[in-house]
Amino acid sequence: MAKTLMLINLVTILFLLIFPLLAVSLEDEEIEGEYYVLDSVPANHSARRSSRYLITSVIKKIKKGTSCDAKTNPNVCNGVSANNGTSLLYCCKKHCRNVLGDRNNCGACGYKCRFGERCCGGVCTNVLANRTNCGKCSKKCPRGVKCDYGYCGYA
Structure with a gap:
């Protein structure tokens, strides 16, 4: 019983840590x-x-x-x-x-952005920790607020 409860807690913690990363990578500007x-x-x-x-x-x-x-x-x-x-x-x-917004052709045909990156203006950008592109391109965090895991002021 204790092992089952510990396993459920571990799965919940992993889900809470990984879900923000997946949510950012699943969005796609090309769908709009x-x-x-x-x-x-x-x-x-x-x-x-x-x-x-x-x-x-x-x-x-x-x-x-x-x-x-x-x-x-x-x-x-x-x-x-x-x-x-x-x-x-x-x-x-x-x-x-x-080529200014396609993650699989960022800046030029065939140039792919890595996991956690989006194509912002033709440049692969880490949107998980970038204050001027937090979570998506051109989403700026307020002054003094950090971008963590693609969210402004996550903690």
Whole structure:
């Protein structure tokens, strides 16, 4: 009976220590929204150029994970800025990826962030202990408050 109680206490303590780490790693900025809204219409856009109104009123969207195969959809995301400069799209393994926020393509295609890190502005950042990126990118802790395990003032 005493061993069972000790085992339950040990499992509870491990869960309380590991859960904040898992919660931070399970969040994914790429899940927010289904489309990238381009900052400008690319030069190869297929809209007719006979009307200035049509050109300025077109809002070009690219669905996240769009195929960028050279045969079927060339140059769809070749260094394209989107979402008011917060996304930069590149073709990584035949799919459009945001190299400013994708943990598997951070800063460049194929550059993966480690466990506990997120891609903040194209740089892998430890969000478990960073006051200016606590738990997620751009979440700042108040002055004098530490970031522990991805939470401001955890202790």
